[in-house]
Amino acid sequence: MSTxxxxxxxxxxxxxxxxxxxxxxxxxxxxxxxxxxxxxxxxAWKLEKAGKFPQRKSLGVKSCGWLLSDLLYWINER
Structure with missing residues (x-):
């Protein structure tokens, strides 16, 4: 998980x-x-801040989400 x-x-x-x-x-x-x-x-938050996990997308003031393809790609690249 270091990449x-x-x-x-x-x-x-x-x-x-x-x-x-x-x-x-x-x-x-x-x-x-x-x-x-x-x-x-x-x-996930620590990895995201280090640039090692997909960035979340803002869905509003109190809401966020990730693209499914980013998460699946991240899993495959580990």
Whole structure:
């Protein structure tokens, strides 16, 4: 887990989504992110701040999410 997360290209996003049987891109909220990545909220936050985990997307003042393809790509690159 020591490498920097590199944002996947659109082609890589499509490929990883298809590999996991997903039909399209979507945003993932915290609870599902924990299930997908198997890491705690604090660990994800630390990795994100260090540039080793996908950046969250703001969905408003008190809400955020991650692109599903970013999370799946991160898992595959570990």
């Amino acid at each position: 920097t997360f590199i944002t996947p290209t659109p082609e890589e996003r499509l490929k990883v989504l298809r590999n996991y049987g997903e039909q399209s891109e979507r945003l993932v909220r915290e609870r599902e992110r924990q299930v997908i990545t198997s890491i705690s909220r604090s660990t």
